[in-house]
Amino acid sequence: MNPHEYCHDKAAKSGSSFYYSFMFLPPERRQAITALYAFCREVDDVVDECHDVQVAQTKLDWWRKEVSRAYGETPSHPVGFALKDVAGRFNLPREQLLEIIDGMEMDLTQSRYLDFKGLQLYCYRVASVVGLLAAEIFGYRERQTLKYAHDLGMAFQLTNIIRDVGEDARRGRIYLPIEDLQRFEVPASQIMEGRHDDNFRALMAFQAERAETFYDQALAQLPAVDRKSQRPGLVMAAIYRTLLREIASDGFLVLDRRTSLTPVRKLWIAGKTWVRA
Numbered sequence: 001m002n003p004h005e006y007c008h009d010k011a012a013k014s015g016s017s018f019y020y021s022f023m024f025l026p027p028e029r030r031q032a033i034t035a036l037y038a039f040c041r042e043v044d045d046v047v048d049e050c051h052d053v054q055v056a057q058t059k060l061d062w063w064r065k066e067v068s069r070a071y072g073e074t075p076s077h078p079v080g081f082a083l084k085d086v087a088g089r090f091n092l093p094r095e096q097l098l099e100i101i102d103g104m105e106m107d108l109t110q111s112r113y114l115d116f117k118g119l120q121l122y123c124y125r126v127a128s129v130v131g132l133l134a135a136e137i138f139g140y141r142e143r144q145t146l147k148y149a150h151d152l153g154m155a156f157q158l159t160n161i162i163r164d165v166g167e168d169a170r171r172g173r174i175y176l177p178i179e180d181l182q183r184f185e186v187p188a189s190q191i192m193e194g195r196h197d198d199n200f201r202a203l204m205a206f207q208a209e210r211a212e213t214f215y216d217q218a219l220a221q222l223p224a225v226d227r228k229s230q231r232p233g234l235v236m237a238a239i240y241r242t243l244l245r246e247i248a249s250d251g252f253l254v255l256d257r258r259t260s261l262t263p264v265r266k267l268w269i270a271g272k273t274w275v276r277a
Helices: 003-014 027-049 053-070 078-087 094-109 116-138 144-163 165-170 178-183 188-193 198-221 231-249 263-276
Strands: none
Touching (some): 027 053, 053 078, 053 094, 094 116, 144 165, 144 231, 178 198
C-alpha cells in the first residue's frame, strides 16, 4: 500500500461526510484533499484514543516533527509522505498544518470554554484552518473565497459540537460555552448525566442558530467565479446543514444518541449539490 492508498483507506473507513465531498474531484486534487483529511484524522485520533495526556502530548510533538520532515527531509509515516508529495503542488503552508495540531492539543489541557470567543479559537484551529487549506487544494481566483472557507469551517465545527454533545460529555468535555449554559440555566451536571429538558432544547436551538448564521455568512461570501472550484465545500455544507436540521427536527436528542445520515442519503445530497453548483 503506497502513501496515497493509505490515506484513501483512512478516509474511506472513517465514514465521514467529508469523504463524499471529494469523490467527484479530479485525481490530483482528490489525492491532496485525502492526504489532508488523513492527517487531520491521525492527529485527532491521538487525542480521542490516547487516555494518557503525557503520551498524547508526546505523539502530537512527534507529528509536529513529521510535518517539518514533510517540508524538507524524509518523512517516516505514510501520511507524511503523502503530504510531502502534495504540499508544494498546492501551496499548503506548513504553519497551518502545525496550527491544526495546536488545536488538537487544546483538548489535552482544556475541557470547558468560558465564552464563544474562546471556543472560536479552538474552532478556528481545528476546522477553519482545514477549510483554508482545502480552498488552496480546490483552487480559487478571489481572495474573498478564503473568508468563505474560514466561516464554512466554523459552521462545520459548530455542527460537530452540537451532534457530539453527549459523546463529548462522556469523554469529560463540554464545548458549549459556560456563558451559554448559564444563560439557559443548564448546569454542566445535567449534560454529564444526559438529561434532556426544555432548557436544554432551548440552549441547543441557540447553538444551531449560531451555526446556521455561519453557513449563511460563508455562502454569501463565496464569489461566483470560484463557485465551481469550491464545489466540494458546497457539498459538505449541504450534507452538514441537512444533518443539523435533522438534529433540530428530532428535538436535539444529542445527549444519549448520535444522529447521522445514511451513506445513500449523503451520496444523493453530494451528487445533487455537485450538479447544481
